[in-house]
Amino acid sequence: MSKRLEMxxxxxxxxxxxxxxxxxxxxxxxxLDRKDEALAAFGDVATKFPTYVPTYLMGAQVAAELGRTDEARAFAQRGIEQARAGGDGHALSELDSFLATL
Known part of the structure; x- marks a missing residue:
C-alpha cells in the first residue's frame, strides 16, 4: 500500500x-492503477456524498477505461443531474462533453 493511500x-x-x-x-x-477498486471507491463517494460533483467525471472516466461504457454513461448522467441542480456550469460542460464521447 502506498504511503499516500495509507495516510x-x-x-x-x-x-x-x-x-x-x-x-x-x-x-x-x-x-496506483487499481482501477476496479477506484471505480468502487468513486461509487461509494457518489452514494455517500451525492452532491460532490467531481466524483462523477472521474468515476465515468475510470468506468470507460475499464470498458464499462454503460456504467460510465450512468456516472456521467448522474453527474450532469447534480451539476445542473447545483448550478455548476463548468462541471456540467465537462460531463456533457465526456458523455458525448461514449
Missing amino acids: LEMVASKKPDDPFVWYARAMELRS
Missing part, C-alpha cells in the same frame, strides 16, 4: 463526513 485511509477514518478525503482516496487508487 488517506487514516484521515478518512477520522473525518468520515469529509467527501474530499474519500474522493482523494479514490483518486489515489486510480493513480
Whole structure:
C-alpha cells in the first residue's frame, strides 16, 4: 500500500463526513492503477456524498477505461443531474462533453 493511500485511509477514518478525503482516496487508487477498486471507491463517494460533483467525471472516466461504457454513461448522467441542480456550469460542460464521447 502506498504511503499516500495509507495516510488517506487514516484521515478518512477520522473525518468520515469529509467527501474530499474519500474522493482523494479514490483518486489515489486510480493513480496506483487499481482501477476496479477506484471505480468502487468513486461509487461509494457518489452514494455517500451525492452532491460532490467531481466524483462523477472521474468515476465515468475510470468506468470507460475499464470498458464499462454503460456504467460510465450512468456516472456521467448522474453527474450532469447534480451539476445542473447545483448550478455548476463548468462541471456540467465537462460531463456533457465526456458523455458525448461514449
